[in-house]
Amino acid sequence: ILVACLVAIYGLAMRQGMAKDRVMEICGHALQPAGIILLVIGAGGVFKQVLVDSGVGPALGEALTGLGLPIAITCFVLAAAVRIIQGSATVACLTAVGLVMPVIEQLNYSGAQMAALSICIAGGSIVVSHVNDAGFWLFGKFTGATEAQTLKTWTMMETILGTTGAIVGMIAFQLLS
Structure with a gap:
């Protein structure tokens, strides 16, 4: 630009x-x-760093892994939770990466496994798009859809896309393990 x-x-x-x-x-x-x-x-980078520096990141990562969830599912759930709470996919990705890295670094995964986990995070970061998401408003504005229509179409499409992508990432991670 x-x-x-x-x-x-x-x-x-x-x-x-x-x-x-x-x-x-x-x-x-x-x-x-x-x-x-x-x-x-x-802002996403700052939010992520605040969580990491405050110790919330490692504590949350350990709490999630303590639940016994596979790491790929943990990555998806964490990114999805951040996305739903604050709305931005970018912030969700950056925050989820900052929160899971302390856990993942200790496990010595290969580059391919890390890529698969990245796909899980990316999938989680785009589910449940809502009114705090710029993409939600862009879609609604350019298509002329109302907020209700945008929730029924854009949000559903993003959720299906993110979940499908994360499932692919989870399968890839399992195949690479």
């Missing part, structure tokens, strides 16, 4: 003689979505 804005500045301002204020307005409008995305990613 930054490169596109630089090209636009050159093409619109320098070559076409467009007013500086208008070019800046166009570029600002183009960069706004990227800023929001970076803000969400940064």
Whole structure:
């Protein structure tokens, strides 16, 4: 997006003689979505780090593994719980990774096994999309769907997609173990 804005500045301002204020307005409008995305990613990283630094991460990871759930299911459930609680898939992924890494690092899994666990986390991070999710509103806005329709379609589709992906990750993890 930054490169596109630089090209636009050159093409619109320098070559076409467009007013500086208008070019800046166009570029600002183009960069706004990227800023929001970076803000969400940064917030997710901060939230994850707060959980890790406070000791909640290792404690939660140990509590989940103490339940006797397989690690692949634990990864899915943890990511899904964070997603449902706060809404953002990005934050759910970053938080779940930060919470399970202290447990996973001790188990010396192969790269392929780690990839399978990543798929489980990714699947959990997209289930049950709701009103706190930017994707929920984008889908509803671009399709003209009401909130109720978006919950029935987008949320269901995301849940099926995430659950199916996680099942594939769980099967892959079992085959690699």
